[in-house]
Amino acid sequence: MGSTITTPGGSAPASGSGSGAAAPVKVATRDAYGKALAALGAVRPDVVVLEADLSASTKTNIFAKAFPERFHNMGVSEANMIGVASGLASTGLTVFCSSFAMFASGKTYEQIRQEIALPVANVKICATHAGLTVGEDGASHQMLEDLTIMRVLPNMTVIAPADGTETEQVIAAVAAMKGPCYVRLGRMKTPQFLPADYRFQIGKAALLRNGEAVTLIGTGVTSWYALRAADLLAADGISARVLNMSTIKPLDVEALLAAATETGGIVTVEEHQRAGGLGGAVAEAVSESRRPCRVVRLGMRDRFGESGDGEQLLEHFGLTAPAIAAAARELLARA
């Protein structure tokens, strides 16, 4: 089981929309990243930041303003940026590079494979505007495959922080480790729901709520919706365990096997393709275990997204609390 156990919220409102207990403030993980990166720059002179002309959006502009001599804008040339990051890292620097997830991982997959993963370069690719919640920009900008293509790369650590609090700790953690990391961040302001005493550890799932009937697993923003789904289930007398699986690789297999053994099944939820992402990783691990259980994967069903408000898109594609709770009920009914 993940070593970090936190208990946010007590009895949060069933809808998560703030009618009962005070709703958490909303913070975009990209904003938390920008602040954390600038804070890191102040204490780590070896940190260099590359950007591909989106610094105002990825929030690397905060670092750029504070440390202009250690910030290099590489223009709209993501493939070159990745190679340059590798070269900078080979001289002993710790390199962060950012763009939108679509371009930071999709356009540059081959460069990341050849020049980051293979040489084990000390480069942290911090990709913002990931997933459906990029919203209005639509399908061309909604990266829904990055968890899959990054986690299959040897030597790559893959993390999708759930909120601003976790993002700050993730940035500190990836800076402290040597080697390639992919950090998946969002554009949309989302609830900063993890408590102040939350402690992120690379490779450890966080137990957000204990339960016995079923396990709900989120990554990134969907961990919040998993928690709210647990509220809905609790109202029906169903005790749901909730795991925040922020590290997709290395996967916390121990926490998964405990869930498989101790609860009646697993529901995963991600703003990402069902194939190969969080759900894919969980299904692989659980199916190879000695105690396999049913795994229901919520995510994009082999289709692209479309324009719209981020939160409405999540609801439209069945990734918010009511859909998660319904999936859990169905899993239990057919168990």
Add this chain to the structure above:
Amino acid sequence: MSTTATAIAPREAPPVPDFAALAGIAHDLRVDVLTMLNKSASGHPGGSLGMADVFTTLWFGGWMNTDPQRPDWADRDRFVLSNGHICPILYAILARKGYFPRSDLWTLRKLGSPLQGHPDFHFTKGVDACTGSLGNGLSVALGIAMGGRQQGKNFRVYAGSSDGESQEGQVWEMATAAAHHEVDNLCVMVDWNGIQIDGYNRDVMDVRDLRAKYEAFGWHAQTIDGQDMRAVDGALRVAATVKGQPQVILCRTVLGWPISFMLNKPHWHGVAPDDAQLAQALSELNAGKR
């Protein structure tokens, strides 16, 4: 907007080398290239032979400030072979420099060998970047150069490239960025033999005037006869004095030089010589040496 550099110590050019001695080294390296490719029965002789004079001048003419006893020395000059498929010539150079025994050359491309089909520093001492996928290595070379400048180091980065590689869009992303950031500790040496794996550049994808293209991107560009080591040395001498601009040396070479049956034949881009071909090639090389 250039990277702010702390004061970087100037570099002195090496003395003019003994070109007769360099010619002897180039001869030996070509023997090693042909022999290792024959033993591996796969690999790329054409560019390895064509660039032998250029890289001999670079590595044995005093330009590369390196130490085989300290392959990870932080202040060493770097060599990034972006057209990584011509690594047989690099491996022959590194062996002669003493990074590893010459006998390792005969294990090229075999399971368990320290010499991979394309350069990989996890396997091979003296290799500064993992390359082979065309376009990528030049970006890495740029990053290394920027990293050196960032840290006030005076090392230089030399990179090998080719006309075929110049068809990759990423090369021109790199060229734009290197000029914009005024990276002057980077020198790219392009093997411009007019041939790529599918045939002649002009038939496959005409790269046109590479010198004019690099100049348009803001680089200091020179075109030389890549089989003339005095010209190579002279171009390196000029490049090393350039301030505020990356440098490119476009090396007009002959694929397979000087093996008669390989000259300018696209077939020999990526086919290893068999035993009879090796014997003929070595006899031609030895005749030429006399």
